[in-house]
Amino acid sequence: MSERLTQTSHPIIGTNIRRLRKERNLRATDVIAQLQLKGIKVNTGIFSKVEHGLNNPTVEMLIALTDIFHCDFNEFFQE
Numbered sequence: 001m002s003e004r005l006t007q008t009s010h011p012i013i014g015t016n017i018r019r020l021r022k023e024r025n026l027r028a029t030d031v032i033a034q035l036q037l038k039g040i041k042v043n044t045g046i047f048s049k050v051e052h053g054l055n056n057p058t059v060e061m062l063i064a065l066t067d068i069f070h071c072d073f074n075e076f077f078q079e
Contacts, residue, residue, distance in 0.1 A: 011052065011053020011054075012076075012077060012078075012079065013050075013053070013056075013057060013062075013076050013077065014050050014051045014052055014053040014054075014057075015051075015053070016075060016076045016077070016078055017050060017051050017057070017065060017076065018051040020065075020069045020071060020075060020076075021051075021069070024069060024070075026068075028044065028047055028048065028051070029044065031047065031065070031068060032044060032047050034064075034068045035047075035061065035064055035065070035068070038064045038067070040058070040060060040061050040064050042061065062076055
């Protein structure tokens with residue numbers, strides 16, 4: 001079972017995922033396709049909910065996103 005990080009009333013992780021994606025001029029569908037190629041089970045609905053703080057990302061998803069965004073893991077937790 002995949003471990004999930006919980007976003008509470010302040011969805012900092014999702015906000016940072018969206019920021020990093022936009023800074024790199026990537027569409028959500030491009031990121032989703034890359035995640036799927038890395039074996040992450042995600043679709044547009046799940047990814048949208050993660051970005052909006054309504055669904056919690058798995059640790060595996062965040063690790064894959066560090067590779068896709070070429071960033072440090074800590075970028076997801078920046079205030």
